[in-house]
Amino acid sequence: MCTEHTGRVAQQAREGTGAGFSRRTALVGGAAAAVTAALTGTARAEDRTPRAPGWGRRGLCDLTHPLTTSLPMFVPTEAPTRRTVVTIEQNGYYQQEWRLVEHTGTHVDAPGHFTAGGRLAPELRIDELVTPAVVIDISSRAADEPDTVVTIDDVRAHERRHGRIPDDAAVLMNSGWGSRFGDPEAYRGADATGTLHFPGFGADTCEWLLERRRIRSLGVDTLSIDPGASTTFDTHLLLTGADRYGLENLAHLDRVPPTGATIVVGLIPFEEGSGGPARVLASW
Amino acid sequence: MCTEHTGRVAQQAREGTGAGFSRRTALVGGAAAAVTAALTGTARAEDRTPRAPGWGRRGLCDLTHPLTTSLPMFVPTEAPTRRTVVTIEQNGYYQQEWRLVEHTGTHVDAPGHFTAGGRLAPELRIDELVTPAVVIDISSRAADEPDTVVTIDDVRAHERRHGRIPDDAAVLMNSGWGSRFGDPEAYRGADATGTLHFPGFGADTCEWLLERRRIRSLGVDTLSIDPGASTTFDTHLLLTGADRYGLENLAHLDRVPPTGATIVVGLIPFEEGSGGPARVLASW
Secondary structure (H helix, E strand, O other): OEEEOOOHHHHHHHHOOHHHOOHHHHHHOHHHHHHHHHHHOOOOOOOOOOOOOOOOOOEEEEOEOOEOOOOOOOOHHHOOEEEEEEOHHHHOOOEEEEEEEOOOOOEEEOHHHOOOOOOOHHHOOHHHHEEEEEEEEOHHHHHHOOOOEEOHHHHHHHHHHHOOOOOOOEEEEEOOHHHHOOOHHHHHOOOOOOOOOOOEEOHHHHHHHHHHHOOOEEEEOOOOOOOOOOOOOHHHHHHHHOOOEEEEOEOOHHHOOOOOEEEEEEEOOEOOOOEEEEEEEEEO | OEEEOOOHHHHHHHHOOHHHOOHHHHHHOHHHHHHHHHHHOOOOOOOOOOOOOOOOOOEEEEOEOOEOOOOOOOOHHHOOEEEEEEOHHHHOOOEEEEEEEOOOOOEEEOHHHOOOOOOOHHHOOHHHHEEEEEEEEOHHHHHHOOOOEEOHHHHHHHHHHHOOOOOOOEEEEEOOHHHHOOOHHHHHOOOOOOOOOOOEEOHHHHHHHHHHHOOOEEEEOOOOOOOOOOOOOHHHHHHHHOOOEEEEOEOOHHHOOOOOEEEEEEEOOEOOOOEEEEEEEEEO
């Protein structure tokens, strides 16, 4: 539940001696020490007070759509419902009750969603939920081709421009679909036969990223990491079969830099959960 | 939904020029620049690849209890229920449906929970959900006095030892109750008359922290920011009346340093939510 890479800072804080960690120490210790100092608010010797959080200091972005009863669902009959159970007027406080399936709104697909015996929501470690993120932009192509997928060539082109994808990264697709979230019909793209049309990750791309880049997760600004027209869910099967997780219905990916962000995946640890709603924030 | 304090880093990343942000620049620019460099993975001129996330580099702790159907509730009849709706064997994928009230497990009390017209879950800004945190330890006293509260004297003693509480902080009570979470009877402490007994924040302490320290939130490792025996919920009324939020049923507060941590409150943005389950992580 907790990891502590070194006990030094925590120990200093407990002892109230963190202020001895001076600006000079931070600088001569290099960037890593300075990060620690800034995060713990001990960068200035004369200032014992923690500073504003270092996380989110440059850019902070909410990758989460509001969870409403009118949001687009992969299976529309599974839309959540809510009711008010107590009110301030009658009870002194206000509260709602929700009924929802785990794959509602911005959410995580745990390995056990598609893979028998796969890990479930409470089993994902917190160090798997805080990861570097890269955003691959296919929005201009997707605007004309809703069935398009992120290809290996897209990944290679991204790396040529922005550098190699780091280990344990979340690889996120910006297809432009995020802006359609408020219009479930446009977001689902169902045709007359009921087949859905929206972009996702190609299965070969998923396989390549798992084998060559040791990714932690795949994320999309659509309803599914597989393209909407898929009936075999190959990308889900490959990803969850490799004990990795998916992120679906992400918001605002057009606002996140292509590389250099860190995401925190605030997954609700539902008992035996196949995944679940998550508050996902990005910082850089 | 997004804040970007300067466009420089994001722009560099988009252009793939972040690598020009050299180690020397990071050092001469001081700690703030080094933080940015490390978070964006551009601290080393020769390395264009983002590094491991800076957030959580020293210590990372999950302040969230698993959300189960057997967890302690303020109103026991409101315990959540779950059912399996599809299985891998029969449907190719596994998913559960949940029925739960917003104040279940580790969760947020939004201002509108107790204050008419107060802001609701989706209205809390992300810069309110990423804050510095201090932990006030009253566990040794609480072990003998379950009705005890965090007093102004406790706060003053904490500040004498660990420094002034920063603006916009989450002030978190470690009462030792977190370890009782798996035993709802011990956690609730109901007596023969049904009165609950567990620690919380004194109303005068809440008022003092709001006025003198401009806090962002109060958090507890118990069912309520008011002590269990309260019938008037003064701390709730004061805190939400000041447009601030509460955090209840936090886990592992005994593992977080008394000062210097940053928390991310992964609140699910429920439509018109009085609050809701949240994944809360601490880093230092």
